[in-house]
Amino acid sequence: MSWSDSFLVLVLALAVEAAFGYPGRLYTRIGHPVTWIGRLIKALDRSFNRETWSAGRRRAAGLLALLVLLAVTGLAARSMEFALAATGPIGFCAIAVLASSLLAQRSLHEHVAAVSTGLREHGIEGGRAAVSMIVGRNPQSLDEAGVSRAAIESLAENFSDGIVAPAFWLGIGGPTGAVLYKAANTADSMIGHRTPRHEAFGWAAARFDDLVNLPASRLTALLIVIAAALNRNASPRAALRALFRDARHHRSPNAGWPEAAMAGALGLRLAGPRIYGNVRVEDRWMGDGRADATAQDIDRALVLYRTACTLLFGLALTIPMLIWLIAS
Template sequence: MTIDENLLVLLLALLLDRIAGDPQWLWSRMPHPVVMFGAAISYAERQLNPASLTGSQRRMNGIAAILALLLLAVAAGFVFNRFFALFGLVGILLETGLVAIFLAQKSLADHVAAVAVALRHEGLAGGRAAVSRIVGRDPETLDEPAVCRAAIESLAENFSDGVVAPALWYAIFGLPGLFAYKMLNTADSMIGHKSEKYIDFGWAAARLDDVANWPAARLSILLIAAGAWIRRGTSAGREAVRVAM
């Protein structure tokens, strides 16, 4: 597809994801593509990250693993792209559906809205329970303003890597770019930790994920500021940029 066609598909996919989100009836019957990415990452980690290796050996294996996984993702994206191209308009619709699967607009909005609803109707206990589904921190230590801040911070972070980054890499490189980004982002969430087990093996995945997310994070700031400006005026837009920076 050309960049113009990619942008058309992306627009349709954003609309589809905002309306339909992730249908649980579908993913209860078949594995989500990200789950399959995770299975590939887990297999590579089991084969290449035994405890018997030195730190430098683990780091080299981690570099080789993420490069191989990215190559696999790019190849899969290219195959799907060429397959869809055989079907004209139907292929565009199929690609739209596939791209929408990798976006998280509706699920993100629903989870954050659930925090506000829970605070309003169930009080602090309900807000803590709702926010625990989207943040890693202990919600029992949070008062009501902290619950709100945690939800907003999670929204901003996941807006970047769950919506803007996949959309950006698809717009530029099509399905190969989208698949590669999601493979990298999934690898970072699984092995990009500073634990003894992953600090060396996951080093390359974590560093590459930082690079891949850098342009999307900056674009997210501008989009959030634009939203604040539209809803609340110029001063709110400037304040959104100041806080984000």
Template sequence: MSHASLLALALLLDAALGEPRWLWSRVSHPAVLLGRAIGWADARFNEGSSRKAKGVATIAALTLAMLVLGKLLAAFGWLPEILLAAILLAQRSLVDHVRAVGDGLRLSLGEGRRAVSRIVSRDTEAMDADAVSRSAIESAAENLSDGVIAPAFWFLVAGLPGLLVYKAINTADSMIGYRTPRHEQFGWAAARFDDLLNWIPARLTALMIGATHNVLSDWPAIRTDARLHRSPNAGWPESAMARALGVAISGPRAYDGEMRDFPFVNATGRRNLGPDEIDAACTALWRTWAAALALTVLLALI
């Protein structure tokens, strides 16, 4: 079977089943195993001198290991490829986590804050309902790219080895790819490689959001706002999502008690946000997923 055929089945399987709690409460999720390996490398090698070189070597070794593992697993046939691809895609779980924020807000602001704290790294204790909603919508857009479109893209390009490399590097970036005193040197390679691997998928995600919501005419504005983002990639899906929903997102937020004055994305959009806008973001996630599935099926037929 072609990569496109396998991916189409994996997309459907993930959408149907998501992340079964009964399974991952009994065995470790592959992403958890990757996280443990990266955490071990961080504790073992991120010390002393030449931390940048050690970080480069760690990422090179991780990439090689994922390429070899992917080749070995793919040799067992199409079923392991479909199952592992479905496990490493995150559409259903992403929608569930984002929708939970809207459901929480309908109960109380405190429940909304608790729900959004599970999907963002910023401070949530003092958020109002607008800030909670903006955060959920931003997370929906960014994770659509990182958790669905990017892994699907690399599976199409390079099969299971490509998918495993992407997930390993993306996990490493989320753990050590920060400009902090501890990780600025050791995590440099993880952050730069993750930027490279997400360059095409982030822009592809923005195109797909725009195409499914009739806002491609706003592409110059999407591009302008995307370039204001601190990340070279995350701003693209966020800017497209903001225009698809007609809302303003991003803006000031706090990390570790320090308020940071980030610019708004789609600054002229609505800023009075709530559960209905979060639900609309979830609908946008499914519409974009459906477009990705259609394109994959078309590639499989070709």
């Protein structure tokens, strides 16, 4: 599949996913590509991760498991891509519909908006229940400002990981590229943790995920800055200031970029000290605004998010047109 074809698939996939999302009935019946990948990762974890092995051996086993994961998912995706492409325009549309399942514009918006709705309609307990669906931190440790910040942070980070990154790799590497990205990202979320079982075994998955998310995190920050410039209730200048000052201080080499840009754009402070389970993590603050975020700030963040998604769609639409003009 050529680059122009890949970007046309991306345009269609973004449009389909924004309009319809991933149907709940379909998820109930057959699951989701991420759940299928997750089953393979669990099987590899059971087979390759032996607690009696040394840290070095477990790290090597984790690298081998990652290579097996990428080989299996890549081969399956490439085979399906070739088979459908051979059927002509109908197959091309089918590829786009399948690729839309690798994006999460609609579901991310719904989950974050549910936190705002929960706070407004059911108070702090409603907000905690909704935010517990999208963050790993202990919701009972969060007040209203903490719940609101957590929702906005999740929106910024998942805009990068769940939308811009798979869109980037879909455009660059076609559907197979997007599937390989989702496999790597899912592996990081499942085994890339610093726990006794996965600190050594998940090292390769965590480092590889950092690498493949690097370009998208920077692009996401840029989209948020431009979206802020198009919104009278946001500041692109403050977004840039927070981005260049704070992004590098985040414990993640990538998450700090969209979070810092979002914090500056909205005049908030995000990240900072947080509690995961019973463990307090002393993270640096992103942005120099107020920390007492509210449900209204979640709504403001969602406005920026929708604008940034529109910009991403416009970028995906522009690139194949440029390719066509250059080629002609």
